[in-house]
Amino acid sequence: MSRNHDIKKVLVIGSGPIVIGQAAEFDYAGTQACRSLKEEGVEVCLVNSNPATIMTDKKIADQVYIEPLTVPVLEQIILKEKPDSVLPTLGGQAGLNLGMELSESGFLEKNGVKLIGTTADTIFRAEDRQAFKDTMEKIGEPVAASTVVRNVQDGIRFTNTIGYPVVLRPAYTLGGSGGGIAHDEQELREILENGLRLSRVGEVLVERCIAGWKEIEYEVMRDAAGNCITVCNMENLDPVGVHTGDSIVVAPSQTLSDKEYQMLRTSALNIISELNITGGCNVQYALKPDSFEYCVIEVNPRVSRSSALASKATGYPIAKVAAKIALGYTLDEIKNAITEKTMASFEPMLDYVVVKIPRLPFDKFITANRTLTTQMKATGEVMSICTNFEGALMKAIRSLEQHVESLLDSDFYKLSLEDLIEELKNPTDQRIWAVAEALRRRMSIDEIHDYTQIDRWFLDKIRHLVMAEYRLRSEEELSVELLKELKRMEFPDHVIASLSGWTPAEVKKFRKDHNILANFKMVDTCAAEFAAATPYYYSCYDSVENEAAGVGDSETADSDVLETGNAGGNRKKKILVLGSGPIRIGQGIEFDFCSVHATWAFRQAGFETIIINNNPETVSTDFDIADKLYFEPLTPEDVENIVDIEHPDGAVVQFGGQTAIKLTESLMKMGIEILGTAAEDVDAAEDRELFDRILEETKIPRASGGTVYTADEAKKIANELGYPVLVRPSYVLGGQGMQIALSDEEIEEFMAVINRYAQDHPILVDKYLQGKELEVDAVCDGTDILIPGIMEHIERTGVHSGDSISVYPAPTISDQVKETIAEYSRRLAKALHVKGLINIQFIAMDDEVYVIEVNPRSSRTVPYISKVTGIPIVDLACEVILGKKIKDLGFEPGLQPPADYFAIKMPVFSFEKIRGAEISLGPEMKSTGECLGIAETFNEALYKAFLGAGVVLPKHKQMIITVKDADKAEAAETAKRFEALGYKIYSTRSTAKFLNEHGVHALKVNHIHQESPTIMDLLLGHKIDLVINTPTHGRDKTRDGFLIRRTAIETGVNVLTSMDTADALARSLETASDLLHVIDIAKVDRRGNG
């Protein structure tokens, strides 16, 4: 077996917008695979609708299509580009489904295109429920007994044959709504009846309940010759019942003996062989804790979130190897990139422990139900590496950036015992803090195990951490021995300080005096058996040896010329790039794009680059992006440990989102030069008074307002300004906690939410201006500014910029407004002494332009604007940071001429996954991802953008419109357009009355609490395409509007909460066409002439 030289050009399918359950891991896998294909001389054609990804960069692929991921679009790309093969296994479930559809329809065969990486038969046998069950039975692999029922009687009959409890999963209800666990016939009847009603196809899966079993995963690889290996196994701290994406996961497994480990490993190899998979595969098992009995839960015949985690946990690049296998190589022909000595046909051995903790979005959705279930809710995750479990857990906790740095920070101490037991029985994202609290109350491990089903081994480890807290509190003197033990378990200095009564500085000094220092170890895939060539490090305290280089050359550079990267002699200058941590709403994959591009740019300029990050899903934590990778939490103490041995010549913070910006002050205290815009200028943009002064100097208007700490102060300012006002904390990203308040009561409510956490910075209260929202990203060299283009939001101000549809070039503003924006941007960048990137948001009312906010750093829109204008602004920013001038870089300063096509960025939400989340749009960001529509006409771009976001209409041509009074006039106009498109419109009383009076034939439908049939019945009848509902104010979950929106979302109906969005959708449908024109954006030159 060897390289198949018939494969010359490959179409790689990406995974589309980031949604819960399908996130950055596919950008990581796709990027790695594309690079792996290119190094084999294969021409790579890429399609992905997500413009924030690194894979959609012209550096990564030869042709790049940021187009909707639909079969007709892919067919057009294939006809245009004529690839000989399609690789569908790197784009998650979305990519796999598309590959399957292209194959099944005969399109690929007809056009002489091969599916590589997998076969349609493999996909079918792994994905189709019945085919999978049959395949497992054939090779004697057990699966949990299950059947699909269409009525209650069949459900009872089947359950009687397998026994209670059973899990019920209604088919095609997103968010797993209507499902549950039935312990007896009465529960079964109740849940089943409801589930059948909610299921769009009237089907419910009844399955043997294996909740409480251990959940174990294996990552397996196989080549076409049939050689297989397991890359890694992982054990979930959370038993079966919590989605693995929401579980705390540990690698390798901890509580399995070799007999259990090998039993499941052999099973995984049998499965991958029987399914004839070539490439990577993930097998999930449920293992009964008190016997060798197990069930195969699921097989993913592709790379996955788990394979990204396994790659980072072991150093084994699964996607890269999978791409090589797709080209025909066998595992023993592929080099292990870490050791450069051994081959890919071996199994990584870990000499450390890896812990992954998911990042859940309940800080954004404070009304949502925090319970963890089989429906994944996490938006991202962090990973940590340590020599012991306690340390890895502590590192992961602080990597989450959720204001919590130990097991102490929780409110559970206030709970009654009964409530605490309820917390234990009902796992939420805070379960380990609940366990810690129970341990503090001396609850036995056995009792906690009975409530949580978490293995005693994990509970015992948490107990060690609780005991350490206790020792620290009770010991009179902090001894060297205790401090060593605490640091081994990764207690941060300031936690030790707060428990011991010392100051953090005293703890640090005591520690350093006694040589209790972090050492760095290498992730080498082989537990030190072979010398490794790749500098991928983690820290620990129980070590006598530091493996990280930089120890020898720790003297700082003698020259302070940064441009050349040469520090004198042969040593390169070192630049520290701070990553952006876990993906969360408001800080997504865009910042990884920026960090990676910055790293590449500095590397190109001759610097040694060092990345610190803790997100296993990302490209930035791939071991060959920077010269050195430190997989560590992004806190001052952790960063300082690295600084102490690396002595970087400078650090860049402007690319890593708020995570990196927050570290600026600490880095400066460590004596590290901040490259680019100075820290005090970053402060000036955030600090209300300083910023007001700058605006005054530069004569730029903004909405009036003030800063407050308390609700009373806020109400006072609000009443002076007059409602509505915008309330928001400073120094946050994604508008966290931002709200429009209409009354004193709302101020009270919002301030209470913001002040859940002590605020280091004041809260801003501004007059709310309603107008067009505009945005620019620009590069400034201190003198000149380069503005690639102006983006205009379709939604009026009041909807967070990240949740707005953003159009480039701005279609509706006058030249005068454009000039004003360019001029204001120039003045602001100059006044703030920006060196590097700046993002500015404006409001235009009539021809007046106001500044909303200025962020002297990279933003969410940087990848989008870079790609659609062809101007690589991160690279340019890096050059500027190193001292170059915009004029030297071949650009005329100022606003660049617009492109001759439209590019529309559409937000994508994951509301169906989070029960109880309020979905109406407002100043706080809620979208998880984005997609792009790009076309020569505005309308086609808009249509593509909706299509890419999964808004595929019409289906039944029936819709519901119910809006607040202020929106009724606009709603009538929009309704007319939908009516003209053939839509039948249903409305509740007042909206119906208004619409009918204004020439729309709206059918009146009863409110929820009136007699049947109500609006709810209409939704559950599964005949509605769309709901337009603009919410009245307030966060009351029982309001009708909230229930309608949630029900619609959970039954898969599109819901729009802004009239502007609704209007845009009508417009897109009016011009809908099957014939879309696909654009290769790799051909867009940097001046954007198409």
Next chain:
Amino acid sequence: MKAFLILEDGTVFAGRGIGADRDVISEIVFNTSMTGYIEVLSDPSYAGQAVVMTYPLIGNYGVTPDLESARPWVDGFLVRELCKTPSNFRSSGNLQDFLEKNGIPGIEGIDTRALVKILREKGTQNGMITRNENYNLDIIIPKLKEYTTGNVVEKVTRKEKTTLPGKGKRVALFDFGAKGNIAKSLQARGCAVTIYPADTTAEEILSDAPDGILLSNGPGDPKECTGVIRELKKLYDSDVPIFAICLGHQLMALATGADTYKMKYGHRGGNHPVRDLSTGRVTISSQNHGYVVDTERLDPSVAVPAFENVNDGTNEGLSYIGKKIFTVQFHPEACPGPQDSGYLFDRFFEMMD
């Protein structure tokens, strides 16, 4: 309680004593398996050696009934962290008590990775485990340099001929320190297994007219086993099918004129890829050896390489010309480690037919 590992190069690692409180001098080797410490401890091939586990958390699942022989054989046990409160449904207690009861000293709390890197760079070294804080390197190091494992086969082999019943083929298992799962693998295929002590003569085995002979794994330098090598030459000359594992494989090579040498730090773990040279297929194997057959000095008219290690190209098995004999360096009986090469027992069966 403090404990020290002193290496012959003078390096000293300080940690906490675990297991039995006694000094021991042994050969220090490392094993990269992440699970299977019970099997490692009780593998007779480790007689004369103290084992460092590269995985940092050892003892997590306690003492399970997975012993590969009647008792643990390692001289000492070196880990980063020993689990005091294990969790597994088959656990009968913690490893600390098990080590203590079996008189095995050890150390926890040492930087095992740093230790492994020394062994990797400088090669396997002798070392001493002691709790004596007043150790004197000038006295100890010469002693360490003197140490050899000696003929450990005679220590670990069964003392009496034993027969395990079965209705199928009759297999003679020549025991140089056999792991329990070898006999179990044969029995699982229906064999009647007769186990012979290492000092049994070829004539005695052949007089029982077995259908096949299995030469087991075992500890130490194969060249120490001069008596066994002599008997193996006779078994080679008989036409009884022979399958050999690990030490058995090395001894058969020596008996037929080939040579063995000591590797820098050996192969010990469950992740080594071996290529079957007849098919090109690669499987992941369980390994435990410090010596290897020198293929340079192989007479191709007697035996040819049948398996090779994908990582370093060293020999992993031989196929004997004109004979029903094949031998492997790795462990198809697994325990611990991957079960992927269990099919070799079937191949042995085909030979006996």
